[in-house]
Amino acid sequence: MDDSTLAQQQQKLKYYQKGTFTVGNRLVSDAERSVQASAERSNALTSGHRACQGCGEALGARYAIDAAMRATGNDLIAVNATGCLEVFTTPYPETSWQLPWLHSLFGNAAAVATGVAAAQRVKGKATRVIAQGGDGGTTDIGFQCLSGMFERNDDVLYICYDNEGYMNTGVQRSSATPPAARTATTPALGPEPGNVFGTGKFVPKIAVAHGIPYVATATVADLRDLEAKVIKAMGIRGARYIQINVPCPLGWGAPSYDTIKLARLAVECGLYPIFEAEHGRITQSRKIRRRIPVRDYLILQKRYAHLFRNGVDDPRVARLQAICDAHIEDYGLLGDDEA
Template identity: 45%
Template sequence: MSKQSDLHLLAPGHAGCPGCAPSNLLLQICNTLGKDIIVVNATGCMEITTTQFPQSAWRVPYIHSLFENAPAVASGVSAALKAKGNNHTTVVCIGGDGSTYDIGFGALSGLFERNDDVLFICYDNENYANTGVQKSSATPFGAATTTSQVGSKHHGKERARKPIVEIAAAHNIPFAASASVAFQADLKAKLKKGQAMKGARFITVHAPCCLGAGFDGSLSIKLARLAVQTRLWFLFEIEGGKLKLNFNPKVEKPVQEYLNGQKRFAHLLPPLFEEIQAQANANYARLLDWHERSVPAQKE
């Protein structure tokens, strides 16, 4: 093993797909937050690929829990640290969008309501990739999955994705943010900010799935960047009801540039492209309005 690989708190050689964006995210999480963390990981791709018995890629304390209860386990770890007088170790709970948006959302909402001292990070690859590419409530409108199929009457997923960051912020937690695996400086800043705070903190990170979306793994970061540039994903953070857009493309790219590179959108025809573009424009207008209302008024 090289000296360089020894530096990483997530060891190389795990079973993630070549070019796996969520694996890249885990590496960034570990290298940014450092050794003084305890990771609680819900069942999902990143648990399966990094902890195949008898091996583990984790070089930090690690707990695997279920799809539905990882936030509750993280709350328990946080309470135990508090009882021991440990106020320096960061409890990091990690889940995919299936666990975060759907199966484990009740436990996550409870964590938020109690304002437990946990940094929750969602790797959002927009589908249940681990169990065969089923749709989740993070799957975007129009995407084909094994449970949002394409035919004469259906054209992929028929509902827009759940606005998970706004839902988290509605619990009045200290910090809720949206990031992307392609914008590493922004992601690192949000990870460090979340680590420095106390209480419940939430970051969801777009990490496209080459298996679930149908593209070559070498394009993972390019597509993640395109998602932001086409305004199908946004970089922002919410504190105290105020929203800050962290990246605002002056000239946005058309959504087709992002959609055309993925097999899950290969069935789309012009009317659906237009509908997705309209959704992107509406979401941008909504977030921009919130951002502008959150900016302090300039003194004359």
Template identity: 50%
Template sequence: MNNTAALRDMSSIRQQQSRFEGLTPGHRACQGCGQALAARLVLESSGPDVVVANATGCLEVFTTAWPQSAWTIPWMHSVFSNTAALAAGMEAAFKARDISTKVLAFAGDGGTFDIGFQALSGMIERGHNVLFVCYDNEAYMNTGVQRSSSTPVAAATTTSPAGIARTGKRHLKKDIVAIIAAHCMPYAATASVAYPNDLKDKVRRGIQTPGPAFLMIHSPCPLGWMHDSAKGIEVARLGVETGLVPLIEMEYGQQTSAMPLRRVRPVVDYLKPQGRFRHLFADDPMARQELAHLQALADHNIAHYGLQESQPESGDSHAAASVRRGTVAVVPPGAV
């Protein structure tokens, strides 16, 4: 088979995929981009009857290198601050015209925690039926890795560099889910790209929720976090297993679920593969203190969200991603 024939074959195979691809390949995300994966997973379980309002950020930039688009659903770009307002407007218009299409709003952590926060709070307060998805890669990656209010404490960014005076960011990561939940919010949840089934379940729940829903997806960024592009899923999983990234659901301000941890890992397992935490492993009292700080934050999360499990269960941090060969077959009739 020559090259052209092989390509033609590929496109016919692509058309027969047993899943909805709201995002096509050819997008310009970096190798191993967690956000590109997360966006596809969200659309896989929500599409195709959706429209997307997308804030300025990596996702907007890498999917729409003019004049091409990687989106197969209606998609609209907004400025950094007003994604939620745009989504709210679309939802109101659909409502007025009795259209059932679901409105999604996509933003990064900058467009959620910082710049887009006011519009988001307003959208929720007005009760718009929108699923707002925050792709949390913990800094302004698109503009060159500047710290955001989502950047974890001690992480190095270009505006919170590690050096003699400071060990990366001085300030804590904002507890955005608690703030969102405080809006008498019908559904707010966190997910991770390392647990795609859990992520897709939460998207479905968010879609089914009448009224506003919020989903924050922990999405590794090989460029900004400075890890090997192959290790994105591994790093995301370690984030969950250490307790630093609790996977929870909150309904009307109450925590209604948490993914229990089968085996709690020390935070160093999560920090070690990432260059943004490299300075914490220097022989330096300040570094040791910050390392202990991050461990204390993980321990606090485990206690606060109740992540410690008493015995292995089907939805825990190990079982939720486990695979096996074949299915457990029924014993065929006549077998001895």
């Protein structure tokens, strides 16, 4: 074995054993490390913001925008919908954003971003545009503008930080709130406590149905996957959509330190499928590494506490498990080892 092959093998081994899942790795070259491992990352969403302790959205936004800034050489403008992300980063006169950033209304982020992108084109500038918002501003209030942006194939990457409810205004249900979850508007009362089954929408699939160049889901529990998707999206022109699962300690009723753990369990039980699609077709899915029953994910959150009263599992736990099982089958979430 010559020196260079040995060196390659050494790097691969290290990656395999300690580095694959961590943010960085002291033994691999800078180019192989994540954006977040770099001391020079842009910290697009910097300290001093007013998000709650352990906020998954603050984390997901920094992950995504830092990666996009690196991919575009910092030549980037962000347009923000109303929501937690807008409120906690920009209480007047402070801002946490380290890039040009603008906010208009709750429902029009996609349309405003379309306009900003058009303006760059008219001015002959190469500046790229990202629109971002929470699930309320995306799947409910901003949905018409979003669908229009997709349909026109405007050159915008839209990122939805999905925390499964209107958390900023006091944890009300959105169309992305999962079945059985308790919110202020779906209280844990009556014969069917919590959110109902069979409603809501999974916007990534609707985005795929628009046939746009790129759609992906991601999670704050898999940084490398998230960064790779954002960087890939910035290498594509036209309408792109990424939806990132971002746990909300306040709205989900979980300890602040469990944010990443919950995101990880949501993926490992199959409830939150992580996949990529291009031009209307799903191209690949992220495999489950250590499959768990959905119960292990639900029981850590107070929004599902009513499913586990008196030491007995509510029958709806099995219905949620059936949803996970269907996801696993539909998106091919099991690897060769697990299948």
